[in-house]
Amino acid sequence: MTDETKVGKPAAQLWTREGFGGPLSVVTRPTYGPDYLSVEGKHAPRRSVLNRMTPRDNDDVDALPSVVASSKLGVRVLVSGRRKPMPFVVRNAEADEIHFVQTGTVRFDTDVGSLTAEEGDFVCIPRAVAYRFGPVGESMRSVIIESPSAISLTPPAPFGMINFARDVKYAEINADIPAGGPTRLILKTADDEQTVYLMPHDPLAVSGRMAGNAPVWKLNLTKIQVLTYLPDGGPPSPFLSSTNGELLMFNLSARITNRPPVHINADFDEMVCYVRGPGAWGGCTEAGTLTWVPKGVVHHGPSENVPEGYLAWLIETRATLRWTPEAIATSELMETGQYGPHPSLRK
Numbered sequence: 345m346t347d348e349t350k351v352g353k354p355a356a357q358l359w360t361r362e363g364f365g366g367p368l369s370v371v372t373r374p375t376y377g378p379d380y381l382s383v384e385g386k387h388a389p390r391r392s393v394l395n396r397m398t399p400r401d402n403d404d405v406d407a408l409p410s411v412v413a414s415s416k417l418g419v420r421v422l423v424s425g426r427r428k429p430m431p432f433v434v435r436n437a438e439a440d441e442i443h444f445v446q447t448g449t450v451r452f453d454t455d456v457g458s459l460t461a462e463e464g465d466f467v468c469i470p471r472a473v474a475y476r477f478g479p480v481g482e483s484m485r486s487v488i489i490e491s492p493s494a495i496s497l498t499p500p501a502p503f504g505m506i507n508f509a510r511d512v513k514y515a516e517i518n519a520d521i522p523a524g525g526p527t528r529l530i531l532k533t534a535d536d537e538q539t540v541y542l543m544p545h546d547p548l549a550v551s552g553r554m555a556g557n558a559p560v561w562k563l564n565l566t567k568i569q570v571l572t573y574l575p576d577g578g579p580p581s582p583f584l585s586s587t588n589g590e591l592l593m594f595n596l597s598a599r600i601t602n603r604p605p606v607h608i609n610a611d612f613d614e615m616v617c618y619v620r621g622p623g624a625w626g627g628c629t630e631a632g633t634l635t636w637v638p639k640g641v642v643h644h645g646p647s648e649n650v651p652e653g654y655l656a657w658l659i660e661t662r663a664t665l666r667w668t669p670e671a672i673a674t675s676e677l678m679e680t681g682q683y684g685p686h687p688s689l690r691k
């Protein structure tokens with residue numbers, strides 16, 4: 345497969361199960377599979393740029409992050425853009441959360457310890473850990489992935505892909521959080537029905553650790569090695585997965601590889617966050633571009649072989665995502681060749 349796939353020139357098109365890990369069928373076609381003229385309905389590829397979205401918590405200090413997409417399986421994607429720390433505490437009763445910090449420095453206090461996350465950090469807050477976060481400076485922007493089943497770091501090459509001892513940082517006890525006075529504690533559930541407890545104290549006040557490890561950790565995207573199988577590259581490998589396999593997460597940054605084939609992913613929705621350059625990833629040039637190809641949609645995808653380098657991550661989920669009206673309003677239809685705006689928008 346080369347980058348020169350054009351209409352009129354027979355090109356391979358794959359149908360694959362389990363990402364590229366299961367049964368597959370390859371045919372050649374005289375046409376370019378990703379082309380479509382128009383689409384009506386919800387199951388259509390979209391793209392958005394994070395700094396064009398205004399999350400609810402950007403202007404309303406009492407708001408929770410805005411939901412970008414939700415699903416029947418409970419996997420959700422949210423975006424946060426706080427300018428002040430949360431004046432309340434949240435405990436997600438139904439999902440593990442991964443917060444990816446796109447911009448800013450973010451302080452997380454949790455009921456098992458605290459950490460400060462920088463740009464490019466993934467922060468894991470498992471189900472039922474209470475937390476509060478906010479920017480250390482003026483502002484921040486993060487993408488939050490919620491997974492109902494437990495997520496963990498599961499690199500296929502544990503001694504090379506992630507240096508656990510060096511790069512995975514765990515929350516540390518911060519005994520300076522005062523016991524405080526009455527604090528609102530929001531029990532967060534995927535139905536968005538908030539249950540608010542009024543606590544007589546700050547539930548994040550902690551005195552010390554007696555046993556066990558802090559389940560809250562951070563890891564920077566730049567510390568996760570990309571895997572490639574020379575000379576052709578092959579599919580990327582997930583560094584993180586959920587217990588029941590409904591969610592996989594990959595470093596999709598630049599690597600030496602051939603361009604992916606035109607393919608159809610039978611089992612997973614694919615959402616990529618192009619974090620930043622210097623190089624462009626196909627039609628994605630703006631830092632913080634979120635792209636979504638729903639399962640069953642023919643796509644090609646830009647080449648990852650970008651000598652100038654770029655940073656990106658990918659989630660694959662068995663959940664069928666549905667964008668919220670709020671997110672649809674700040675996004676656009678996407679073509680699935682290079683992941684730029686769909687040609688029908690150029691009018």
Ligand SMILES: [Fe+2]
Pocket residue numbers: 607609614643645
């Ligand atoms: Fe794909």
